[in-house]
Amino acid sequence: MNELEDLEQQLSQLERLSKILEPDHEKRKHLLEKVGNYSETFLENIDNKVAYLSTEDKGSALLEDPIKEEGTNIDQLLSLIEKNVDRPGLNPASGGHIAFIPGGGLYPSALGDYLADISNRYSGVFYANPGAVRMENMLIKWMCQLFGYEEGAGGNLCSGGSMANLIAIVTARNYKMIKGVDLSRTVIYSTQQAHHCTRKSILIAGLGETILRNIPMDDCFRMDTKSLRKQILSDKNDGLKPFMIIASAGTTDTGAIDPLDEIGKLAQKENLWFHVDAAYGGFFILCDRGKKKLKGIEKADSIVVDPHKGLFLPYGSGAVLIKDVKNLYRAHHMQANYMQDSFEEIEELSPADLSPELTKPFRGLRMWLPLKLFGLAPFRAALEEKILLCQYFYQNLLTFKYVEIGPFPELSVLIYRFIPPDQEANIYNLELVEKVKEEGSVFISSTTIDNKIYLRVAILCFRTHKQTLDKYLKVLKKITQ
């Protein structure tokens, strides 16, 4: 056999085996039907499933089934997923998930992901897949307008709020030209209630040596602007370099919104970068109640929102919006020779020039499809419903004994604790979380503020309705009263 024949024979063998990667029409139909049936069973039973399931194994059977040379049939694999992935722990798709900040999981988003994965459109660069980039840019523009940004604003669809905060903070650092020699004189202002990912971003962005000031808060955990002003002026007097204010529009602990309008004016006057982390609270701007509370957000130089929270998308969707997109571009744009074919197009900005990512999932479709399919009205209604549900819970709690309730909910998060006459309150409340988790109807979380353990409800899953809270109130009454 000559060398060429030998190669042909090898190739034909390899092709036969590698073609397993391309199931034919019948096999695809079979797989889709199986996966479709599985998701239908999951969704049809979602209301009967517990929000949290504690199991001994914690999905460990996955480890007993390692990756092998030969394939496994789809029924066996779905059963592995069912037992080991979709059963133990928290069920984030459940309306009973009222802990941390709940996510979503809109059905058309799954279909959008499916379509995006099948065609594998490349949404990193306009030149490659202009339609995909246009769709993402259109969604970003829609969000910019929603938050009162004018022409010239832009942003990026990224994986979540943490990544979005990092992109914003890097942009601010670049715009303000913070250099290594400046770090120890540079000051960032925030509150103790800001999300921990902003501190993480500060570290990752190389700003760990800056001075981070926790500005005092009012009784409702909102940044006190008087103290902020005083601190900035005193820092200036001391020869320091005030750089950035990080405000929260919906803190994780209590849903508090810092006074955005006042902070925005101050930032402008003192020439500081004004960043608003609205990962949780931002999309409440879609309903009138929320819109009033977010007044002043348009003054921010950068805003973070999480479509996988307030727009009920599945995990993996965050967004950063920058008032002057040029600053985002300057902080994230880089050239390379092998990218030379993609340079000439400037009709639309390319996501690859606006974030750390080059190749990325086509995230636009999972957001565009539900927004287009359902229209905005049901989103507005669901968000208003979440605010009112939290107030409903608050009003009901007032009828309980031994309860201490935090500030009236600004959005859809409420803290509260029980102080029974004969037990240590912190221990009692921690045990209460465990008891609620064990019962399983709902999944709640706790937090510590001033050394006191508080329980939280955070209502944001689109599947959470009055019935969910009635169920929880009943459980809570049984345990505590």
Ligand SMILES: *Cc1c(COP(=O)(O)O)cnc(C)c1O
């Ligand atoms: C959820 C949240 C974040 C972090 O976002 P991820 O999407 O979890 O990365 C940041 N800030 C606030 C206020 C949040 O609620």
